[in-house]
Amino acid sequence: MRNALEGVKVVEFAITDAAPLIGKYLGSFGAEVIKVESYLRLDLNRLTAPYKDDIVSVNRAAGIVYGNNNKYSLALNLKHPRAQEVVRRLVCWADIVIGGFPPNTMRHLGLVYEELKETKTDIIMVATSAEGASGPHADHPAWAII
DSSP states (O other), X not given: OOOTTTTOEEEEEOSSTHHHHHHHHHHHTTOEEEEEEBTTBOOGGGGSSXXXXXXXXXXXXXXXXXXXXXXXXXXXXXXXXXXXXXXXXXXXXXXXXXXXXXXXXXXXXXXXXXXXXXXXXXXXXXXXXXXXXXXXXXXXXXXXXX
């Protein structure tokens, strides 16, 4: 039996809660999901207890397992000069991009829909922001399952 999203390819740029759960759910229905994160700024779920067997480690935190159990992972410093080359290759590969940073961070990293569609015209963008995409509070970071 085929999964509903089998063949759908997703790249996720996020560090906590809402956006990673979108990737988790897409992966649960068969999408191939690549989570992009940096060792310089880990997913916050890697840094919070509880830890398996009470051994503190970024790969033993319950939150990281819960939200990322069906994804591939890629460590990439998005601020490195050559990172944009890798990002473009991922966008060309993907059908969907998930963004989970505040809008200003997404713009700074070149991860907004207007720029991504220049790389791949039919890309689908899913972006989460606690305070919306524009307005006086848009760039306030927040961590929640929204």
